[in-house]
Amino acid sequence: MSANPTAAAVETETNERVQQHRRYLMCRPEHFTVSYSINPWMEPSRPTDTDLALRQWQSLYDTYVALGHEIELIDPVEGLPDMVYTANGGFVIDGVAYGPKFRFRERADEAPAFIDWFAANGFEVAEPVEVNEGEGDFLLVGDTILAGTGFRSTGDSHREVGEVFSREVVSLTLTDPRFYHLDTAIAVLDPVEGVGGVEKANIAYLPNAFDERSQAILRERYPDAIRVSDADGAVFGLNSASDGKNVIISPRAKGFEAQLRERGYTPVLVDLSELLLGGGGIKCCTLELRGGTR
Numbered sequence: 681m682s683a684n685p686t687a688a689a690v691e692t693e694t695n696e697r698v699q700q701h702r703r704y705l706m707c708r709p710e711h712f713t714v715s716y717s718i719n720p721w722m723e724p725s726r727p728t729d730t731d732l733a734l735r736q737w738q739s740l741y742d743t744y745v746a747l748g749h750e751i752e753l754i755d756p757v758e759g760l761p762d763m764v765y766t767a768n769g770g771f772v773i774d775g776v777a778y779g780p781k782f783r784f785r786e787r788a789d790e791a792p793a794f795i796d797w798f799a800a801n802g803f804e805v806a807e808p809v810e811v812n813e814g815e816g817d818f819l820l821v822g823d824t825i826l827a828g829t830g831f832r833s834t835g836d837s838h839r840e841v842g843e844v845f846s847r848e849v850v851s852l853t854l855t856d857p858r859f860y861h862l863d864t865a866i867a868v869l870d871p872v873e874g875v876g877g878v879e880k881a882n883i884a885y886l887p888n889a890f891d892e893r894s895q896a897i898l899r900e901r902y903p904d905a906i907r908v909s910d911a912d913g914a915v916f917g918l919n920s921a922s923d924g925k926n927v928i929i930s931p932r933a934k935g936f937e938a939q940l941r942e943r944g945y946t947p948v949l950v951d952l953s954e955l956l957l958g959g960g961g962i963k964c965c966t967l968e969l970r971g972g973t974r
């Protein structure tokens with residue numbers, strides 16, 4: 681413990697992790713396969729095992745349920761093997777769902793499926809004009825939206841998402857094609873704004889996934905962030921889901937697991953190795969539903 685009373689108070693406070701309830705949208709990978717390549721992880725010549733993908737996905741689902749979270753399911757559509765990655769299906773705050781508009785033709789038909797689901801389940805839909813891949817590239821940290829660009833969502837979608845939600849949007853540029861969505865390079869650990877103007881929201885991130893300007897922004901805004909190693913980033917360690925206390929991560933991200941423990945979080949290990957063949961992990965299979973009627 682530090683001799684400085686202020687620092688001591690912060691240490692104590694940051695180690696008391698409080699679990700928050702979550703409501704997530706997921707999609708069973710019944711049609712999962714890799715039949716095309718739109719990211720460096722996808723190799724259509726490599727066989728995939730749909731049953732294994734289903735079992736691994738089920739363990740993620742069961743983990744969320746065991747932690748007390750609420751899961752909604754969207755029906756998988758044959759011929760849309762990437763639909764399991766529901767994080768790309770929209771971005772939802774206060775019951776408003778900003779719909780996706782996919783970069784690649786291969787995923788374009790997922791957009792109406794997600795938009796119809798939101799409309800049928802009590803969400804107000806904001807139809808997108810600009811190319812954006814939902815919560816894959818938009819992360820809510822406190823009151824701020826961190827928005828990724830460089831590979832998928834456009835800079836214009838950052839303006840659009842800001843208009844839809846009337847919130848501050850901070851644009852960050854990804855530079856490494858392996859980390860083509862923001863949720864591969866940043867994990868939101870404490871999404872809720874602190875009390876009395878104190879910003880308690882914190883993140884973990886992979887500095888080398890970003891250009892210099894974005895790294896400087898992240899350093900300045902989140903001086904207390906966990907910076908993960910390239911090795912942990914390369915196994916999609918950051919593609920994780922946090923409820924403020926439990927952080928669901930890949931069992932391969934050993935260093936990140938230790939960093940989380942040091943900060944008082946509880947890492948929960950779930951292996952989605954088969955879904956990684958499509959270029960997605962835990963967070964990709966998880967879309968947070970904030971607000972809405974239920």
Ligand SMILES: CN(C)C(=N)NCCC[C@H](N)C(=O)O
Nearest residue numbers: 719765816861958959960964
């Ligand atoms: C963590 N990531 C990257 C996601 N948010 N989504 C995964 C999308 C995978 C899909 N094959 C694609 O390339 O779009």
